[in-house]
Amino acid sequence: MNEGGPDPAARWTDAVLAAALIAVDPVGLKGAGLRALPGPVRDEWLGRLRGFLPPGTAWRRMPSAIEDERLLGGLDLVATLNAGRPVVGRGLLAEADGGVVLATTAERLSPGTAARIAGVLDTGEARIERDGIALALQARIALVALDEGMEADECTPAALRERLAFSLDLGEIGIRDMPDFPADLETVLAARRLLPDIALPREAVEALCLAAMKLGIASLRAPILAMRAAMAAAALHGRIRIEDEDLRTAARLVLAPRAGALDAPPAEEGGEEKQGEPPPPEPVPDEAQDGREPEADLSEIVLEAVKAALPKDMLEKLTGAAAGGAPSRSRGQATGSTRIASLGRPAGVRRGEPGRGARLNLIATLRAAAPWQPLRRRAANAGVAPTQAARVHVRRDDFRVTLRKPRSLTTTIFAVDASGSSALARLAEAKGAVELLLAECYVRRDRVALLTFRGQAAELILPPTRSLVRAKRSLAGLAGGGATPLASGIEAATLLADTVRRKGESPALVILTDGRANVGREGRAGREQANADALAAARMAGASRLRALLVDISPFGQPLARQIAEAMGAHYLPLPRTDASGLSNAVLAALPKA
């Protein structure tokens, strides 16, 4: 994936340099995202980082499915039972104060957990408002997010990536690509002492800000983190003056991975520049800095450093996420592909009685009961022989149940016939229906995807999302017209549904077509072949037992559309005239929640 970028040895050196910088200023740099499969290279990097940290520095592994109890802290069950009074258990983030938290399989972190960690990174403290405890504990940590994602959209949540200074990819680095690195614990400790004295020249700040802006990096966290990285780099070299070299390091390690990757304005995601060029030097209007362009040469130095660090295929990689749907399952272990759809995601613990789908959470119940044991024992056991006395007194008020989302996430995939034979208005209705369904889905945190087929092939317009903002962005400017490659449309939708299913979510398919296929699978025109191919694709879809709905939008109903629906095992719904809300209602009615 990185063939176009710097060679493995250089990337490895940079990765180790990042580790040293984190060790110099863990709190300022907040850590790194590390994309790599588990193995000797990743272990080696972690070993280096640990080697740079003073002995005794906290080093905690955090599983991605961690519960709030362990993450943030709460009532310590065992200690409370022993002591007979509430005892606070510190969470993992507070335990790691002054050290490093390793988030394993960070690509699996839920948005909620990511937000909790992000809050701690921002404030440097873990707040507990749980189990009758109100407390804020210091948690000044650096986070290393170990990301084993394989597909482009399978990665550490953006809320965290945005806050961590570095984003390292150790892919395709071999154990032999590891030159010596001229830093050790002593160097780091010396750098830590120097750090507070490092002055930050105005021109350096301006150069980093200008470079970030020219690269289309919107968030202001990027230049702030780059600044910290430059300071740490200077300290690592035993200087208190920031030199060009430090700015180059900061640009390469902090700005380059963010170029166009986060918060990019939509124009840049579009893929007009697929030629493998680095982003244009001036994607932003320049009126803002009229006349007072601060030290052009310095910012040029920074920009050059970024360009050199960008892999040649970066843009394709970025747009690759949008072209997704085609699964890439060729590599190594099959994380995620073999996962069984979960019974529902835990959605918090609350007081209440078990039943009606709520399961008793024994630990939480005991925790609620724990502080009361001495009192209750005294009250209940008065005059009872010790042998008959109950050991644990649990009252109804103690019951805690785990709330679960009763089903897995549903992703509704719209496949819309955008050909000339389908009236163009249909496209507008489909767009409207997608947005209405999204609005409908917000509570359930469901997702929606949209692909269209016209001309020669199907195109994924909106990868699965629950963000109306993203949806609106991709739906605007959707074009129609051309032939009807129905087979390709069905096939692409089925593939996408498979991908969704492998993520443990349940797909639902909605196809809008007038059934007048005229382009076959191979892209050749011809109605007969097209019909046969469409039916074949439909049977394939039927074999994977998808929940599906076929909306026939032809004026008088189309026999082929009905046949395709039957072959797919889909509901058939002739709907010659409707509007966006009619369509979304029809979809909700026909595809009841799983």
Added chain:
Amino acid sequence: MRAVFPFSAIVGQDEMKRALMIAAVDQSVGGVLVFGDRGTGKSTAVRALARLLPPMRVVDGCRYHCDPDLGGEGCTDDCPARAPGAKAKVAKAPVPVVDLPLGATEDRVVGALDLERALTRGEKAFEAGLLARAHRGFLYIDEVNLLEDHLVDLLLDVAASGENVVEREGLSVRHPAKFVLVGSGNPEEGELRPQLLDRFGLSVDVRTPADLPTRIEVVRRRDAFERDPQGFVAGRAAEEGKLQRKIAAARKRLPEVEVPEAALERAARLCMALGTDGLRGEITLMRAARAYAALEGDKAVADSHLRTMAPSVLRHRLRRNPLDDAGSDTRVERAVTEVFAS
């Protein structure tokens, strides 16, 4: 005490700052929602607000810090203001700005039996939760769109009634909980439920500043603050004082700000043009414009106040029209131009 980045040191983001200050001038405007890009200082601004609020008068010893002018009305029985005979003492207290962190459990939000007291002294006492602490102040939820659904339901209920009712662990408590809800979040993480959206009087869209000098200034101030938090805060004391006095003066002036008939009519026509549901939009627009006039030192609400406040008040109240590709801001702007042209 950890130093907080001062409100007056926030560069740009005028709409967000204005909305927060208006909520500080007139709490009945009803909450502020700050939605937008990452790294724009949303939570920094909200947390900085606490320092700007002039202290409030409270009944001394009342744990819900209730208003002395109400004489204990609506408060719990143990409020000193309700004690027969004796006249309760009045004290000054800072207006609370309470942070509700994700991961908070229900018992800490609504309050529960005080474990420590029950165990050590065998007393059945109510330990007030975050809602009680936020009474007469602000309740802030960062990443509000990620808050668990059962907590959202609970907040909706309390925000509507202004009262928190606790029936658990053998306790039966009912205490006042009127607070201004402030939420922030990133729309890419998911939408907000319309019921909750409706609770916010003002909603603000924050974007990262796009001009270089502003961006440089943000980064430099951030650096200065991180190097020497206490010194930085001390250096801004004069500016902070100025803002504090501005808010205090606006609160005093607020009851005297006139609302001319013509302004009422304009507000009504604006809401009609945009098809907002119910009267809430109009009332909030009126209140927000009045608070803004007070903040600006004006004696009456004028068109300029309405125009400035219209986007914050109305953008989250538009009925979604999926076929209209224009964003809600454009729609508000269109309606404003139309209504104010006549």
